[in-house]
Amino acid sequence: MxxxxxxxxxxxxxxxxxxxxxxTALYNYLFARQHGGTFVLRIEDTDQSRYVEEAEQDIxxxxxxxxxxxxxxxxxxxxxxxxxxxxxxxLYREHVDQLLASGHAYVAFDTAEEIDAMRERLKTPxxxxxxxxxxxxxxxxxxxxxxxxxVQRRLDAGEEYVVRLKVEPGQTVRFDDLIRGPVAxxxxxxxDQVLLKSDGFxxxxxxxxxxxxAMQITHVIRGEExxxxxPKHVLLYDAFGWPPPAFAHLPLIMSPTGGKLSKxxxxxxxIPVSVKDYIAxxxxxxxxxxFLALLGWNPGDERELFTLSELVEAYSIxxxxxxxxxxxxxxxxxxxxxxxxxxxxxxxxERARPGVEExxxxxxxxxxxxxxxxxxxxxTFAHNLADAAYFFQDPTTYDEQGLKKRWKDDSAGLxxxxxxxxxxxxxxxxxxxxxxxxxxxxDEGAGFGRIIHPVRLATTGTTAGAGMFETLVLIGREAxxxxxRRAADELG
RNA sequence: GCCGCGUUCGUCUAGGGGUUUAGGACGCCGCCCUUUCACGGCGGUAACACGGGUUCAAAUCCCGUACGCGGUACCA
Numbered sequence: 093m094x095x096x097x098x099x100x101x102x103x104x105x106x107x108x109x110x111x112x113x114x115x116t117a118l119y120n121y122l123f124a125r126q127h128g129g130t131f132v133l134r135i136e137d138t139d140q141s142r143y144v145e146e147a148e149q150d151i152x153x154x155x156x157x158x159x160x161x162x163x164x165x166x167x168x169x170x171x172x173x174x175x176x177x178x179x180x181x182x183l184y185r186e187h188v189d190q191l192l193a194s195g196h197a198y199v200a201f202d203t204a205e206e207i208d209a210m211r212e213r214l215k216t217p218x219x220x221x222x223x224x225x226x227x228x229x230x231x232x233x234x235x236x237x238x239x240x241x242x243v244q245r246r247l248d249a250g251e252e253y254v255v256r257l258k259v260e261p262g263q264t265v266r267f268d269d270l271i272r273g274p275v276a277x278x279x280x281x282x283x284d285q286v287l288l289k290s291d292g293f294x295x296x297x298x299x300x301x302x303x304x305x306a307m308q309i310t311h312v313i314r315g316e317e318x319x320x321x322x323p324k325h326v327l328l329y330d331a332f333g334w335p336p337p338a339f340a341h342l343p344l345i346m347s348p349t350g351g352k353l354s355k356x357x358x359x360x361x362x363i364p365v366s367v368k369d370y371i372a373x374x375x376x377x378x379x380x381x382x383f384l385a386l387l388g389w390n391p392g393d394e395r396e397l398f399t400l401s402e403l404v405e406a407y408s409i410x411x412x413x414x415x416x417x418x419x420x421x422x423x424x425x426x427x428x429x430x431x432x433x434x435x436x437x438x439x440x441x442e443r444a445r446p447g448v449e450e451x452x453x454x455x456x457x458x459x460x461x462x463x464x465x466x467x468x469x470x471x472t473f474a475h476n477l478a479d480a481a482y483f484f485q486d487p488t489t490y491d492e493q494g495l496k497k498r499w500k501d502d503s504a505g506l507x508x509x510x511x512x513x514x515x516x517x518x519x520x521x522x523x524x525x526x527x528x529x530x531x532x533x534x535d536e537g538a539g540f541g542r543i544i545h546p547v548r549l550a551t552t553g554t555t556a557g558a559g560m561f562e563t564l565v566l567i568g569r570e571a572x573x574x575x576x577r578r579a580a581d582e583l584g
Numbered sequence: 585g586c587c588g589c590g591u592u593c594g595u596c597u598a599g600g601g602g603u604u605u606a607g608g609a610c611g612c613c614g615c616c617c618u619u620u621c622a623c624g625g626c627g628g629u630a631a632c633a634c635g636g637g638u639u640c641a642a643a644u645c646c647c648g649u650a651c652g653c654g655g656u657a658c659c660a
Contacts, residue, residue: 104660139659204658220585221656254658272589281587281656289658296660320588320655341589343653348595350652383596386609390597394608413597415590416653423596423610433623469623498620541619548620556621 097129099311101155101162102300104136105147108366109154111419112315112345112353115384119342120313121160122385122407132307133165135176136300138293148176154367158377159400172307177299184294187302187332188255188287196331197287200224200234201246201253207232223283226261255288257297257327265323270311270340271412277323285324297321301328304337313340313409316416340409343388344416353419363421374443374475376435379427388413397430429472437465443474452484459483462566466558480557483566486575487553490583494555498545504580506536506543507550511576520569522561550579 101117103109124131133155135148152167164170174180191197202210207224210231214222222228229236234256235243247253263279287298294302304312319341329336347353348361358365364373370380382398390413391398391406398406432440441457441464448455463483471477481487490499513528514520529547533540544560551572557563564572 102660106660136660142659200658207658216585218585223656252658256658269589275588277588283656286658291658293658295658300660315654316589317654317660321660323588343590346653352653387596390608392598394598396596396609417597418595420595420610426610429623467622470621494620539619544619554621558621559618560620 097124097127097311098132098307098309099124099129099313100132100134100304100307100309102134102136102303102314103151104139104142104296105144105151106139106142107144107147108368109147109151111365111367111370111384113151114154114158114367114380115345115387116313116315116342117155117160118158118381118384119389119407119409119412122403123311123313123409124163125404126407129310130163131161132170132172132309133162133168133175134303134307135166135178136296137176137178138296138299140291140293150368154371157367157371158381177294177303180299180303181293183306184288184299184302185292188294188298191257191287191331192255194331195258197255197257198235199243199247199253200229200232200256200284201238201251202232202234203252224256225259225283226280229256229284252290254286254290256284257287257324257331259284259324259327265326267322267326267336267339269319270313270338270409272319272341272414275319275322277320279323279327282323282327287328297324297328301325301332305329305332305334309337311338311340313342316341316344340412343413345387346416346418348418348420350418358419361421363419374447374473375424376428376431376474379424379431382431383424383427387417387419397427425472432471432474433469435468435474437461437468440464440468440471440474440477444477447475447478448481448484451478452481455484459566466562466566470558480552482552482554483563486571486578487551490549490553490579491555494545494549495583498549498555499583500542500546502538502542503546504584506532506538507546507576507580509536510543510547511573511580514569514573514576517569520565520572522559522565525561525564546579547576550583551575 099120101120103113121131123129133151135151137143148166155162162168164172164175166175188197192199210228211222214228224232259279259282261280264276265279266274266276269275285297286295288294322339326336345353347357348363349357351357353363353365355365364370378399381400381403385398385403385407386396389407389411392411438461441461444464445455445460448460463480464477467477467480510529510532513532514525517524517528529543530540532538533543545555548555548557548560551564551567567575
């Protein structure tokens with residue numbers, strides 16, 4: 093039991109859950125589920141200055157929206173809680189003391205300004221950002237340079253301090269990344285990372301390691317931006333005498349132009365970055381999950397439509413890509429269309445109603461459903477139904493290109509004639525409306541296209557849409573006749 | 585600068601020594617279906633970063649270069 097898989101998604105509540113964060117959560121979830129393991133949510137709220145009140149709830153809601161069910165977490169409980177780091181500060185303090193006692197860490201009194209000054213002073217073209225490390229720490233104010241009495245005196249006086257990891261130079265830290273294979277770092281390139289900040293809160297590195305151990309996490313699956321920090325974490329596990337978990341570093345999601353998918357450049361390309369924006373824009377959660385899963389992973393065969401449970405089945409962390417993937421909104425929308433097509437008319441109507449009613453006022457549910465059924469195949473988003481407002485109200489404008497191409501000198505006359513004949517058609521079915529139109533064409537010696545295209549323009553204002561006669565039936569006899577005559581009058 | 589990780593069609597990717605005229609998907613283009621537009625079907629366009637090496641044989645292995653990304657905080 094103790095060796096069963098446990099993974100965690102550990103976001104920082106600093107804003108709306110990012111699309112990249114959701115993908116990290118997804119991969120963790122898939123890994124947990126396919127190993128019959130446990131998926132933990134842990135809130136890493138150790139940065140007081142960046143804390144955003146609503147963020148945690150947004151994380152929970154976003155994950156719920158796509159169906160990533162958490163086994164343990166702040167709103168779920170579990171027996172290794174609490175699941176918010178701000179509620180675990182005593183634990184970190186204890187562990188810091190342990191490291192201090194064992195000589196793996198030391199107290200430092202330097203202020204931010206003093207550290208900046210040191211970096212400024214030691215800066216050379218070859219070394220533009222000197223580290224606080226074995227090479228420089230002996231020039232600073234810390235327990236390694238001050239004598240014990242002085243350190244105690246400062247502590248007693250309540251002077252601010254941080255606790256730093258004492259990184260021994262000249263060593264090589266190695267670990268096997270599940271995705272990338274063996275990775276090695278020289279400790280000479282690792283600085284004496286701050287573990288405990290002067291406000292008493294731990295840094296990410298300390299809290300993360302302590303919690304992953306305390307929560308018995310077996311696999312750390314996270315974004316590639318953490319790869320350079322991993323040697324610090326491995327060093328910490330060593331210092332505590334704990335076996336490190338397995339690590340897997342996921343490739344990053346990048347902007348379509350390369351580079352980071354930041355809020356700013358994503359907005360410019362109309363790519364939502366927050367999960368809440370995907371919800372607001374009417375994306376189907378299944379489509380987002382499917383798209384995200386395939387952005388950096390593939391099953392090895394040519395399938396590409398996967399439900400969440402199919403992904404659990406098919407996923408394998410070894411098949412995860414090694415390089416960053418550019419976000420392709422077109423492909424996401426293609427997925428969305430795929431899933432919208434699987435929706436029932438009732439479901440489409442449900443999703444589209446708010447947008448439709450905002451545009452045309454209250455609509456009859458049965459009518460809306462009939463429209464949904466008819467337009468089904470043509471939708472990328474369920475709410476695209478609102479674009480076909482002509483099912484609910486007379487068109488107010490006519491497509492200009494369409495008029496130019498299809499509206500001829502005889503159109504008005506034909507529209508009036510068709511309207512007149514429809515008056516006499518009591519059944520008004522797909523069959524009858526078509527038969528009437530064909531008869532009209534024969535009698536007037538006009539080609540079918542000469543009539544049907546202007547009719548579409550007159551009744552819908554557009555040149556595109558579902559079958560003409562199905563559309564007419566849904567629009568209704570009275571409205572059809574009214575629209576035909578009005579168009580004839582207005583367009584001449 | 586330094587450290588790390590990468591590099592196959594425009595994009596997501598398959599392929600990991602001979603099975604490859606390098607496969608699929610999105611996008612784009614064309615045709616079919618349809619007197620509309622989609623959907624669907626069929627077809628087309630388009631890629632192994634570069635240079636060395638290893639080998640009978642390299643997109644595949646090794647080295648270097650270039651380029652990209654990440655990191656280089658008392659942020660995560």
